[in-house]
Amino acid sequence: MALSNDVRVPCTGKMHRSLPLLQRLALFSLVVLFFLHTCCYGDVGTAARYAPPYLPTTCYGSDTSEFPSSNLFAVSGDGIWDNGAACGRQYLVRCISASIRDACSANQTIQIKIVDYINGIPSPPSAQNTTMVLSSTAFAAIANLTTNSPAINIEFQQ
Template sequence: MALSDDVHVPCTGKMHRSLPLLQRLALFSLVVLFFLHTCCYGDVGTAARYAPPYLPTTCYGSDTSEFPSSNLFAASGEGIWDNGAACGRQYLVRCISASLRHACALNQTIQIKIVDYIQGLPSPPSARNTTMILSSKAFGAIANLTTNSPAINIEFQQ
């Protein structure tokens, strides 16, 4: 048999051109990557909340100009702190579940900015050892504050 992509199909007598194996694998990979990108949001973690005072912060000291005007900000937990590299990072965050029913605000995704580190918080968080500690406004934007859930499960993406 010749080294060609042309294949003779005996039952119809027609010629048919197939993609080489490498091209088929590349196409399959692109389809899988597209599916994963559109179906999966990002990393999964937990979030707690904290209330004022928010200053001073580990990242910016007492500089309030680094806080987003929306007041949607957070303190980084150990898992994303990255030796301080988390300062200033922005994440899309949404609540996916909690220990209490109806704790999550449905279909709410917010963008937060990391302004502090969990170890240096001036006020205590509602739960410890979480991925991030959200400001009261950020937590309330994605979770029902009246549920008294100390922490929620989140999906987040930088």
């Protein structure tokens, strides 16, 4: 009688296959990238609007050369003011929702520059205690002004 080193395992009828390591890593990477892309755009806050006069500003006094020619600028609220370090910062901003239906312009992202602090603006904002107050032009670029929404919810990223 010959001895055999073969081990026989009873058949269960199920085939177990696992993905090769590279395929598992690629799948994991795609899931992570999808998560980061869809849920982590930036910070979430609120924005109001204000109208002229825009001068003088806490950041630049009466110097109009610091205002973007596009008129896409904003005033910093307390949450991002950072003791004046917000002056000159630029943010990408988009409207994500509002208390009034259809207030947001779909798929519109703008770049704004912080030129003032909320406690120093010469004209009153449309709403109080917001993350930032956008110039009329900036607000109109991402929100439908005909809805008369005093404030909008925004995503923003420096």
